[in-house]
Amino acid sequence: MGQSLTKVKRFLSNNPICIFCGGVTPSTSQDHIPARSIFIDRKWPEGYVFSACDSCNNSSSDAEYLVSFLTAVGWDILDASEATKQKAKEVFEEFIIRKHSLAKKITSASTNQKRALARQSGFELPRGATHSQIPLAKLPPEFDAALKTFGVKLAKALHYLHSGNQFILPAEADITAFGETNTSWLRGESFQDYELFNTLFPVQNLRRENIVLSQQFSYSYGMTGDFRNSVFICRFGHVFNLALFVVLDSDEFGDSVNRSIDSLSENHSPIP
Numbered sequence: 434m435g436q437s438l439t440k441v442k443r444f445l446s447n448n449p450i451c452i453f454c455g456g457v458t459p460s461t462s463q464d465h466i467p468a469r470s471i472f473i474d475r476k477w478p479e480g481y482v483f484s485a486c487d488s489c490n491n492s493s494s495d496a497e498y499l500v501s502f503l504t505a506v507g508w509d510i511l512d513a514s515e516a517t518k519q520k521a522k523e524v525f526e527e528f529i530i531r532k533h534s535l536a537k538k539i540t541s542a543s544t545n546q547k548r549a550l551a552r553q554s555g556f557e558l559p560r561g562a563t564h565s566q567i568p569l570a571k572l573p574p575e576f577d578a579a580l581k582t583f584g585v586k587l588a589k590a591l592h593y594l595h596s597g598n599q600f601i602l603p604a605e606a607d608i609t610a611f612g613e614t615n616t617s618w619l620r621g622e623s624f625q626d627y628e629l630f631n632t633l634f635p636v637q638n639l640r641r642e643n644i645v646l647s648q649q650f651s652y653s654y655g656m657t658g659d660f661r662n663s664v665f666i667c668r669f670g671h672v673f674n675l676a677l678f679v680v681l682d683s684d685e686f687g688d689s690v691n692r693s694i695d696s697l698s699e700n701h702s703p704i705p
């Protein structure tokens with residue numbers, strides 16, 4: 434305990450400013466982004482720890498549970514490992530306790546719709562599974578506020594990390610977030626089909642102790658050399674994606690980011 438307190442103190446003295454509220458507030462705690470609750474077996478990626486003030490650290494706990502729930506959807510039929518199944522069970526139980534009214538609102542398509550979409554997209558059912566088990570999730574608008582909170586915080590953290598821990602986004606940075614589930618992918622309307630994203634850096638497959646964490650979280654990104662614009666395409670589990678766009682200036686990359694936002698908006702709505 435003493436040792437870990439010393440570690441936290443050292444971290445805060447090396448990272449004295451909260452990176453989430455514009456670079457003006459002293460940091461008081463460490464914030465794991467994405468939240469540790471989305472990772473199985475206490476194996477979260479190393480280095481994804483950020484300095485936060487108390488208010489920023491506490492601003493996203495509901496949103497984090499929502500995303501850990503979305504991340505776990507489908508694990509029970511698409512992943513065989515016992516640890517994964519156990520984690521899915523815990524997440525579902527906790528979510529139902531904490532968010533009973535919202536949990537009931539995650540609608541699933543009818544079996545006929547699932548069958549039609551699966552045929553259209555060439556989706557292959559795992560052995561022994563039936564079409565009704567395809568984890569096809571649709572998100573109700575009641576989730577918007579939480580997803581926006583989560584997405585904005587994630588964009589600030591990843592932007593800071595990929596600037597080499599140099600650039601804290603100022604308060605005026607414009608952050609646009611889009612969320613999609615596998616319902617969009619099966620329709621061929623996924624973020625991943627957009628041209629700009631093919632030019633991004635390769636997917637970041639995070640590891641911890643030689644375990645690849647991509648069944649929980651992976652992402653690709655692009656960023657300008659001056660750290661003023663960035664794009665992050667984040668995938669959580671099997672059914673949920675977030676696309677995050679950070680624009681501080683309208684230079685050439687900023688323009689292409691804005692064009693991507695326009696083009697995505699034809700099939701998706703930004704999270705308000």
Ligand SMILES: [Zn+2]
Pocket residue numbers: 451452453454458485486487488489490
């Ligand atoms: Zn803060």
